[in-house]
Amino acid sequence: MLMKNETLYMNNQQLILDADCKKEDVIVLLKGKGENSVQLNGNTVLTGTTGYRKIRFTKEHFCLLNDSTLSFYTLKGELVSQCDIGEDVFELFPYRQGVLCIYGDEGAFGEKLGENRLNYAVPLHKPESFYDIAVQHNLLYDFLFARYKPYACIGWATDELFFLNEQLGREKTLKFPFDPGNTIAFALTYEYGVFLERKRIWLWEFEKTNKFYEYPGDYSYKTRAIFNRHEYLFLTVLDHELKVFKPVLTVDSQAAK
DSSP states (O other), X not given: OEEEEEEEEEOSSSEEEEEEEETTEEEEEEEOSSOEEEEETTEEEEEEOSOEEEEEEXXXXXXXXXXXXXXXXXXXXXXXEEEEOOSOEEEEEEETTEEEEEEOGGGTTSSSTTTTSEEEEOTTSOOEEOHHHHHHTTOOSSOOEEESSSEEEEETTTTEEEEEOTTOOEEEEEEOSSOOTTOSEEEEOSSOEEEEXXXXXXXXXXXXXXXXXXXXXXXXXXXXXXXXXXXXSEEEEOSSEEEEEEEEOOOOTTTBO
């Protein structure tokens, strides 16, 4: 296996808090002295107060998360709308016109049992609860989504890979031939699935042979799948640098399981 990688963005003056990319566009959330700022393709489009921690592209906008407040902006940095999506947000996954809000253990085991298990937030509307979908798939918390025909997610409770339609209905499932329990990010291509753990990577030829391959590696917890169509599969957010990468599979018979 070869690893193709590229440095997508660097900023030696300011700390990078989060970032996202979509096709040729790169958006970055930066921490300055007493303020946060947003750069789109190297140009500052928004400067504001501190406290923001996540940024994502949506279909036509970008959104910023500050505590439990999700704010949507035009690509020129103009505020469109804000909404309260609850605490303990683990991930924002671009979906339809907005984002799916995925939560930490508050959503399954905290005092607000199930209240914020899975929500859909979109500009100019109140968040919509997708609680029934989370229950249907037995999604507990911190679950991971990826784009694939069109969506997929890991079912931690059953160690299965769920393939979902546009409405997030389950179309089929596949049982993992390895333990996915330590996965920090995953992506699917038309050839194989790529599952990152902290110290290794799994490549699974789930569409054809069902063979899987294990390789050593060193991956940051600030690595995640690139949600929008892009040449690369994963994005790592470092303090002053954004790196993107994808594995290029060279089949080694000694690595096959």
